Amino acid sequence: MARSTLYQQVAGELRRAIYSGELGPGAQLPTELDLMDSHEVSRNTVRLALAELENEGLITRMRRRGSFVRDRRALLMRPQDELSASPGVLRREAFAEAVTKEGRKPGQEIEVSIVRPPEEIAARLELEEHALAVVRRRLRYVDDQPYNTNDSYFPHALVRDSEIARPADITRGANRVLEELGHRQVRVVDDISARMPTPEESSRLQLEPGTPVVVYVRVGYDRDDTPVRVAVSVLPSDKHLIRYELELS
Amino acid sequence: MARSTLYQQVAGELRRAIYSGELGPGAQLPTELDLMDSHEVSRNTVRLALAELENEGLITRMRRRGSFVRDRRALLMRPQDELSASPGVLRREAFAEAVTKEGRKPGQEIEVSIVRPPEEIAARLELEEHALAVVRRRLRYVDDQPYNTNDSYFPHALVRDSEIARPADITRGANRVLEELGHRQVRVVDDISARMPTPEESSRLQLEPGTPVVVYVRVGYDRDDTPVRVAVSVLPSDKHLIRYELELS
Numbered sequence: 001m002a003r004s005t006l007y008q009q010v011a012g013e014l015r016r017a018i019y020s021g022e023l024g025p026g027a028q029l030p031t032e033l034d035l036m037d038s039h040e041v042s043r044n045t046v047r048l049a050l051a052e053l054e055n056e057g058l059i060t061r062m063r064r065r066g067s068f069v070r071d072r073r074a075l076l077m078r079p080q081d082e083l084s085a086s087p088g089v090l091r092r093e094a095f096a097e098a099v100t101k102e103g104r105k106p107g108q109e110i111e112v113s114i115v116r117p118p119e120e121i122a123a124r125l126e127l128e129e130h131a132l133a134v135v136r137r138r139l140r141y142v143d144d145q146p147y148n149t150n151d152s153y154f155p156h157a158l159v160r161d162s163e164i165a166r167p168a169d170i171t172r173g174a175n176r177v178l179e180e181l182g183h184r185q186v187r188v189v190d191d192i193s194a195r196m197p198t199p200e201e202s203s204r205l206q207l208e209p210g211t212p213v214v215v216y217v218r219v220g221y222d223r224d225d226t227p228v229r230v231a232v233s234v235l236p237s238d239k240h241l242i243r244y245e246l247e248l249s
Numbered sequence: 250m251a252r253s254t255l256y257q258q259v260a261g262e263l264r265r266a267i268y269s270g271e272l273g274p275g276a277q278l279p280t281e282l283d284l285m286d287s288h289e290v291s292r293n294t295v296r297l298a299l300a301e302l303e304n305e306g307l308i309t310r311m312r313r314r315g316s317f318v319r320d321r322r323a324l325l326m327r328p329q330d331e332l333s334a335s336p337g338v339l340r341r342e343a344f345a346e347a348v349t350k351e352g353r354k355p356g357q358e359i360e361v362s363i364v365r366p367p368e369e370i371a372a373r374l375e376l377e378e379h380a381l382a383v384v385r386r387r388l389r390y391v392d393d394q395p396y397n398t399n400d401s402y403f404p405h406a407l408v409r410d411s412e413i414a415r416p417a418d419i420t421r422g423a424n425r426v427l428e429e430l431g432h433r434q435v436r437v438v439d440d441i442s443a444r445m446p447t448p449e450e451s452s453r454l455q456l457e458p459g460t461p462v463v464v465y466v467r468v469g470y471d472r473d474d475t476p477v478r479v480a481v482s483v484l485p486s487d488k489h490l491i492r493y494e495l496e497l498s
Contacts, residue, residue: 008448015447021368056445074442080495119269190493193323194443194461194486196305198264199257212443212461212486237443237461244439244493246329 007048010039014049018058018069029059029067057210057238070208074241075099075142079190079218082175093173095150099142107141112167114156121153124219124230132156134165136174139204146205147239152231158183174229175220183228185220192216194237205236212237256297259288263298267307267318278308278316306459306487319457323490324348324391328439328467331424342422344399348391356390361416363405370402373468373479381405383414385423388453395454396488401480407432423478424469432477434469441465443486454485461486 017023030038035046050067053059061067075098082094099106117125117133125133133153140147152174154164163170163177170177175185197205197213207213213234220229235242266272279287284295299316302308310316324347331343348355366374366382374382382402389396401423408414411430413423424434446454446462456462462483469478484491 011448052448056447079493184497186497188495190495192441192463192491192493193489194463196459196461198305199260199301210445212445214441214443214463240442242441244328244441246437246439248433248435 006041007045007052010035010041010045010049011052013039014053015056015058018053023069025069025071027069029069031066055210057208057212060208070238074239075102075104075147077216077235077240077242078244079216079242080244093171095140104142105144107144108169109139109141110167110169111137112165113137114165117153121230121232124217125153125155125227127155134159136164142239148233148235149201149205150231150233152229154178154229158228178220178222178228183222183226185228186223187221187225189219189221190216191218192242197234197236201234205234207236208238214240214242216242255290256294256301259284259290259294259298260301262288263302264305264307267302272318274318274320276318278318280315304459306457306461309457319487323488324351324353324396326465326484326489326491327493328465328491329493342420344389353391354393356393357418358388358390359416359418360386361414362386363414366402370479370481373466374402374404374476376404383408385413391488397482397484398450398454399480399482401478403427403478407477427469427471427477432471432475434477435472436470436474438468438470439465440467441491446483446485450483454483456485457487463489463491465491 014023014029023029029035029050032043032046032050035041035049036043039046050059050061053067054061058070059067060070077098081098096106113135114132115135116130117127117135121133122131127133134156136152138150138152140150154174156165158181159165159177162181164174178184192214194212194214197207197211201207201213205213214237216233216235218229218231218233219227220231222228263272263278272278278284278299281292281295281299284290284298285292288295299308299310302316303310307319308316309319326347330347345355362384363381364384365379366376366384370382371380376382383405385401387399387401389399403413403423405414407430408426412419412426419426427433441463443461443463446456446460450456450462463486465482465484467478467480467482468476469480471477
């Protein structure tokens with residue numbers, strides 16, 4: 001590898017301090033002047049180093065207040081929990097439950113509409129050409145901060161007369177309503193990937209620079225192997241950790 | 250939302266064309282001159298729009314050759330496959346198998362060392378203070394392109410006399426060796442998150458700007474619930490898709 005430049009050396013030392021925990025979440029970095037002094041470099045070099053760490057999502061720079069290690073306290077998502085309840089048991093929707101379990105406050109804004117879904121969604125729902133879907137678009141909050149989005153698509157023909165097509169919260173969760181309609185999901189396929197956010201996502205989720213999003217798509221199938229729900233979650237990577245537990249039978 | 254600026258409008262139209270598939274993977278974008286013409290904007294506006302798409306990881310700009318939609322053909326990773334084989338069956342290591350299944354050519358470089366592991370790894374392996382680990386660091390290739398890295402840590406006390414501590418490929422996979430040592434993994438916990446790459450990762454994995462990595466950590470436990478392996482994979486997000494399938498019993 002090429003010998004690293006001066007600013008990369010400064011960035012490297014700060015990075016090690018952050019990864020090792022020496023500079024923990026929320027900790028303030030030394031000031032620009034202190035860094036110039038301790039590393040015997042110019043202000044420009046210090047600024048390049050800080051810009052690099054900001055782009056990596058490790059620090060936040062605040063005008064006049066200095067630079068801080070980002071809080072990487074992530075919400076633990078367990079995609080398996082959504083399925084674990086036995087059919088009869090009434091419980092809360094999975095996200096609200098995960099947040100409450102951590103002693104934090106869940107919230108959401110919801111918008112329900114009937115749409116011709118994007119091609120990829122229509123394919124996953126195995127819809128006929130021109131068939132409609134009901135989409136429930138949610139912006140979710142934790143402790144009043146926007147946290148993630150979840151857009152759930154359902155075949156319109158299936159859910160048109162149910163609560164799913166009405167613009168209100170469903171406390172017991174849409175999956176329970178699908179059950180009541182005779183379409184309990186017995187199998188799900190979860191696809192997980194990551195990318196940089198679109199400008200709309202950055203603004204809606206109030207993302208800081210250098211924050212990728214995890215895109216988590218779940219397709220749920222009923223016992224006839226018909227897809228009855230496609231849920232697309234956009235999860236800012238600094239705020240979420242996804243965990244699966246698998247047992248060998 | 251604020252009214253978008255001119256360059257954002259141009260970026261928006263190109264983005265829609267890419268997401269809709271109208272401009273598919275590998276397709277060349279119109280030239281800067283064509284874009285200036287068709288949108289009646291300045292060269293500077295066109296360049297700002299292209300820079301935005303590059304930062305989002307949607308296009309690659311090549312000097313003098315123009316801009317191209319990035320190939321987003323992702324390798325499908327199925328973390329469950331690694332566990333699905335019954336104890337007696339000899340098979341290939343999971344990554345090599347997934348790649349071969351897609352008609353592509355797997356490869357790897359491996360480096361084995363005995364280390365005092367980073368704190369987070371030591372904690373996950375539940376090691377005593379100062380205890381050592383064997384780490385097998387792999388850089389994996391698909392069709393001769395660097396694709397991802399996988400660092401697997403094992404308690405030194407457990408594997409010191411086995412093939413795992415020797416610097417060579419293990420065709421049947423390290424998990425099989427653990428089985429032979431009497432430590433078959435019967436439960437795994439998979440943690441999935443994403444972040445921007447470090448400069449070392451960018452260079453090692455030849456990442457383009459705007460490419461986050463998915464970090465996938467698997468901890469494997471034997472039947473006494475002792476952690477016997479911690480595997481950390483760094484997966485460039487443009488090249489990987491992780492899939493889990495869950496059934497409700």
